[in-house]
Amino acid sequence: MTDFQREKRKVVTVAIIQALGVVPILLQNILLKNWLIVTVFSVYCLLCALNYGYYVWRKKYNLWAYIMMTVTALDFGFYVWNGGVQGAGIFWSLSLPFLAMYLLGHTNGGRFSLVYFSVLLLLSISSLLTGFVMPYTPQVLIVFFLVSYINVYLLFTIEKSRHEMREEVDRINRLFNHVADLLFIGQKDGSLTSVSPSCSTVLGWTREELMGKVFVDFIHPLDKAVTITFNEQLLNVGHLENLDNRFLCKDGSYRWLSWRATLDREQNLVYAVARDMTEEKRTKSRLQASEEAFRTLSEQSNAGIYIFQRGHFVNFNKGLLDLLGYSEEELHVLEVSQFVHPNDWESVLECVKRREGGEQGLMRSDFRILTKQGQTKWVNLVTDLITHEGSPAVVGTMHDITEAKQREEALRFRSELQRLMADVSTEFITSGPDTLTEKMDGLLERFCTFLDFDRAFLYTLNDDVNQLVDVFQWHKVGIDPFVSIFHDLDTEQLDSISAFFKSFDQVYVPNVLTAKEDLGWVTEKARRHQFQSILLLPLVRNKQTMGVLGFEAVTHPTVVDEEIIGLLKMLTHVLTEVLLKNELDLSLKTAASEMDALNQTKDKLFSIIAHDLRSPFNTIISFTELMADKTQPMTLEAIQGYAGMLNQVALVSLELLENLLDWSRLQRGMLKPERNHVLVDEFIKVAIASYMERATARKQWVNIQVEPGLKVAIDKRMMETVLRNLFTNAIKFTPDGGVITLQALQTVDKQLRIAVSDTGIGIPEKLLPLLFTVEESKNRAGLGGERSSGLGLMLCKEFVELHGGRLWVETAEFKGSTFYVEVPMMD
Incomplete structure (x- = not known):
């Protein structure tokens, strides 16, 4: 039985009650010929019939409407029966049409009834106060007032509740009509009593085509057994979920529906909600097929494929086992930090944190791993975020790129090495x-x-x-x-x-x-x-x-490897050329320095020649002019004095010329030591013999100390020049009455050492670095005014060095100097 059928029974029941209350009164007034009452009741019955028809047409039902209708009919009958036309019942009879309109769902019935009873309430109040409007006793008016007031209050309250109920029903209807899921209401035997509009949209059946049909008849034959079992469990338990079956559509196809149902035991109705799962089922089927294909592919792939969730590998293929070298049991409990190379851990940890932060999309990274066997491998990892068993997870593929990295590293290494060699070559060019x-x-x-x-x-x-x-x-x-x-x-x-x-x-x-x-x-x-x-x-x-x-x-x-060694061999060729270039640069630099020194020496020598040779000739010219002057006769003593001075000037000039000639031959490479054995004692005495007269003239004491029988192989002429220069310098810078000592001995390392010492004025410390050069700033005049060219000591040093020896000085200003000459004995 449908809701409408049950409501119609109630409506018939109410109509019979009304007829039982109204018909006797109508018959009585017909007999009494009270045609006004007959007319009113006839109109009342007509309006009731119209409202019942309206109800059947609109199929609306309200339980309170029939209760109030029954009470009003009984009330009316009671008052009319007892009061007749003259009683208060006339007013109630006039209210019945409005009450009927209101209680049976007429839009304005409530408003009319409310207005009518409000008028009656005002009339009763005014009659009680003035006794003018309604000619009834006070007791009747009080009852009339109370009844009118109660009706007004009840009508107002019911109207408000009805308005709220209407809004709630409208909301439920809108939900029922617009919900995407399929809503079904049916009997316990499975017959459908109501369906939502979405059923027509999804299944193609109209509402009328489904009403009264048993829904099991629409279920796919393969799913009927499960569905019937589900329905039996529903009747026992009262609520069940998660039934999936296929429902027949009007076009003959089937759609997958997922059911949830609740049993209303009071009304013996089943309320069911079905969701269309067809596309989801198809997607799931395709996904399962894809997963199966993926599983087959992953098992055959050399790449490591895995699902990583909550800090561990939850699923992986054989490729990952082979790549890491662990067993399945070990891999399930393996921590990431246990196989990531320590040098790459920070970068991998950053990627993990980004995933944990919910970053979507593909992520790629290259890093090194350590296998169980201790090998280091480069891998390329591609990951994405998925949902696995209802929780976030990471799916990834790990490819072994060790060989590619090695080739890349070797190529980069060689490229950088070649660049480095090119840079080095460029640098060494300059x-x-x-x-x-x-x-x-x-x-x-x-x-x-x-x-x-x-x-x-x-x-x-x-x-x-x-x-x-x-x-x-x-x-x-x-x-x-x-x-x-x-x-x-x-x-x-x-x-x-x-x-x-x-x-x-x-x-x-x-x-x-x-x-x-x-x-x-x-x-x-x-x-x-x-x-x-x-x-x-x-x-x-x-x-x-x-x-x-x-x-x-x-x-x-x-x-x-051999290729690197080959490149380094090329570097050795470059370095060989660099060293050769360096030797040539050094030779050129040395030659340039020597040429520059020669040029400087030449310039200084020209200056010496221009100055030191001109001065003696000026002296000679001056003396000879005096001697040739006939106007001034000269005594023999004067002539002898001038002759002595001319002799001194000539000796100085001769010494200068000899030094210049020796230096010139030395620079041109014409002087080579010609060694001959000599007795050192005789050699020293002969070398200084021609200058002893100068020392005697200045009352200087010359002391010669030579080791007896000492012989040496030297170039006699060169060493005579050395001794002559050292001895004449000692005479120049030793005051009258001073001591000059010449010593000669053999050292323990078989060197001839000759020392020329004096008790003269010594040499200032600032002149020592310039002593064996041609710098004019170190030249000093002797104590007797003797001039110095500055060539002597320089020649001495070079002559000694040609013998493979050395020349040095020890001096103290104002105390004297000692010049040492040391040359090999060369037995």
Whole structure:
């Protein structure tokens, strides 16, 4: 039975009650010929019939309407029966049409009834107060007032409740009509009594086509058994959820519905909500097929594929097991920090934090991992955020890119090495002898750091390839400096190294400690100098090893491949040319310096010649003019005096000319020592004999002390020049009555040492650096006014050095000086 059918029964019941209350009164008034009452009741019955028809048409129902209708009918009958036309019932009879309109759902029925009873309320109040309007007794008016007041209050309250109820019903209807889910109301036997409009939209059936039908008839045959079981459980439990079945559509297709149902035991109705799951089911089916295909693909893939959730791998393929080297049980409990390389942990942790923060989209990163076996591998990781079993998770693929990284690193390494070599070549093009050491040290540092060695060195060798000439080196902080490769080796090992370098071969030992073969001197050097790896590359020029470029690793073994060694060999060619260029630059610089010094010396000598030769000739000319002047006769004494002075000037000029000639021959390379054995005692006496008269004239005492029988092989003429200059200088700067001492002896290292000492005025300290040069600022006149050219000591030094000896001075101002000459004895 539907709601409408049940409501219609109630309406018929109310109509019968009304008829029982009204018909007797109507028959009585017909007999009494009270046509006014008959007319009123006839109108009343007509209006009731119209309202019942309205109800049937609109299918509206309100329980309170029929209760109030019944009470009003009984009330009316009571009053009319007892009061007749003259009673108060006439007023109630006039109210019945309005009450009927209101109670049966007429839009304005409530308003009419409220207005009518309000008028009756005002009439009763005015009658009680004035007794004019209604000719009834006070008791009747009071009852009339109370009844009118109660009706007004009840009508007002009911109207308000009805308005609120109407709004609530409208909201429920709107929800019912617009909800996306399918709503069903049915009997316990499964027949449908009401459905929402969405059922027509989704299933295609109209509401009329579904009403009264058993919904199981629309279920797919394969799902009927489950659905009937579900319905039986619903009748027992009263509420069930999560039934999925297929429902027949009008076009013959089936759609998946997910059901939730509740049983109303009071009304014996089932309220059910069904959600269309067709697309979701199709998507799920496609997803399952895709997952199956993905699972098959992932199991066959070499890449590691996984799902990571709550800090652990929850699902993974065989590729990930092979990549990390762990078993399934180990991988399930493995922490990320246990397999990520420590140097890459910070970057990986940053990516993890970004994922935990909810960052969406693909994320890519390259980092190193450590396998269970301790291997280091490069991997490329691509991850995305998904939902797994209702919780956020990360799905990722991990590809082994170790070989690609190694190729990339090797390519980058070679590219940077080539760039470094190009930079070095460019820098050394502009290098000179002054910057060579700085740039060479910088080169060794850059290559040593780049190749991951601990120290580097470059040394040049002599022609026999057994001694170091120049050494350039660099080492890291905390690493001992380079030790000569020839240090602390016996003769056999030295010969082995020299022979090896002469063969132009390279030496490269990646790890001396693990080398199986005997490496000879390399092993010995590694033991003594504490290195693990060594790389030695010869610098070859004109089929001659001129040096070695070397690298040593102390703290760890260093591995370089043949291609890197080939590039470093190219570097040795560059360095060979650099060293050759440096030698040429040094030669040019030396030649330029010598030429500049010669030019300066030449200019000074020209100045000396112009000044020191002109002065004696001016003196000679002046004296000879005096002697030739016939107007002034000269005595013999005067002539002898002038002759003595002329002789002195001539001797000085001769000394100057001899020094100039000797210097000229020396600069042109015409003077070479011609050694002959001489007795040192006789040699000294002969060399100073012609100047003893000067010392005697100044009352100077000359003391000669020579070791008896001392002989030496020297160039007699050169050494006479040396002794002559030193002895005449002692005469010049020793006051009258002073002492000049000449000593000669043999030293313990078989050197002839000659010392010329005086008790003269000494030499100021500021003049000592200029003493053996041609600087005019160091020239001083003797105590007798003798002039000095400044060439003497310079010639002495060069003559002594031609003998392989040395010349130096010890002096104290105002106390005297001692000049030492030391030359090899050369037996």
